[in-house]
Amino acid sequence: MKKRRIGIDLGGTKISFIDLYSPAEVLCEKHIDTPHEKEAILKSIIEHVREMLAESDEEEPAGIGIAVAGQINPIKQSVVFSPNLPFKTEFPIGKMLEQAVQIPVRIGNDANAAAIGEKVFGAAVEMEDFIVLTLGTGIGSGVFTNGEPLLGHRRAACEAGHMVIDPAGPPCGCGRAGCLEAFASGSAIERNAEKVFGKPMSAKEVCDAAKADDEKAVSILKEAGERLGEGIASLINIFNPEAVFFTGSLANAPHHHYFEPAIETARKASFGTMGDGVRFEISELKENIGLLGAAALV
Numbered sequence: 001m002k003k004r005r006i007g008i009d010l011g012g013t014k015i016s017f018i019d020l021y022s023p024a025e026v027l028c029e030k031h032i033d034t035p036h037e038k039e040a041i042l043k044s045i046i047e048h049v050r051e052m053l054a055e056s057d058e059e060e061p062a063g064i065g066i067a068v069a070g071q072i073n074p075i076k077q078s079v080v081f082s083p084n085l086p087f088k089t090e091f092p093i094g095k096m097l098e099q100a101v102q103i104p105v106r107i108g109n110d111a112n113a114a115a116i117g118e119k120v121f122g123a124a125v126e127m128e129d130f131i132v133l134t135l136g137t138g139i140g141s142g143v144f145t146n147g148e149p150l151l152g153h154r155r156a157a158c159e160a161g162h163m164v165i166d167p168a169g170p171p172c173g174c175g176r177a178g179c180l181e182a183f184a185s186g187s188a189i190e191r192n193a194e195k196v197f198g199k200p201m202s203a204k205e206v207c208d209a210a211k212a213d214d215e216k217a218v219s220i221l222k223e224a225g226e227r228l229g230e231g232i233a234s235l236i237n238i239f240n241p242e243a244v245f246f247t248g249s250l251a252n253a254p255h256h257h258y259f260e261p262a263i264e265t266a267r268k269a270s271f272g273t274m275g276d277g278v279r280f281e282i283s284e285l286k287e288n289i290g291l292l293g294a295a296a297l298v
Ligand SMILES: [Zn+2]
Pocket: 161, 162, 163, 172, 173, 174, 175, 176, 179, 181
């Protein structure tokens, strides 16, 4: 059923807005820098939503979805905690937006929202069991089982980036060591590149060097890819998915050097024949998946 929805992707550096019926029928899209205080974030979101509503004479939106990089409480429509946003104590941003604009608001974690976006707007429309891995500075994951998003008791499930691959591994931002994220994310690639090349490099620069066949860059990506595959094998063993989708900035990494080692390792390392036939795909929603995922929360 066709319905108008507003999606808001609230990230550490920018806030994106989309007003749409479907990815093919977008009424409006805008991007702004994220303000530094939570009250200013709320105020700015309210202003931009009011503007979007005033600019269009279409039917009223069915709802507004907010995807946030952090732990959220969908019942209280609040952000509980976010490492990259000024929410260090619980803040009911969704509830306050709903009261201000008088349109229902749904709030979700960005990685879970990405999985819902893949289900509503992407290649997983017909799938019941799949995983979406968001590969960027960190690693996020969203899981669908039996046709429903897996959220958990406190709606915080599926932190696959903090699944420990090797307790003797490098330190992770979460305080533990050897998490999947500490081995296979963009920041892990950057840390290894600085060691190998002796200068700071962005993950994109490492990917570009690997595309130009730089051997050191190729081996950094291959190692990260293999570790990613170890993590995916464990996810396959637990969730038995039909498909695994990749999104985030690293979705543009050279397939041959990062994703192929990951897929090969995942198939080999998964239990028995569970890895056979699992589809591995780069999400076609690309960098828009966060924003479309937010809209899909509605
Ligand atoms: Zn961790």
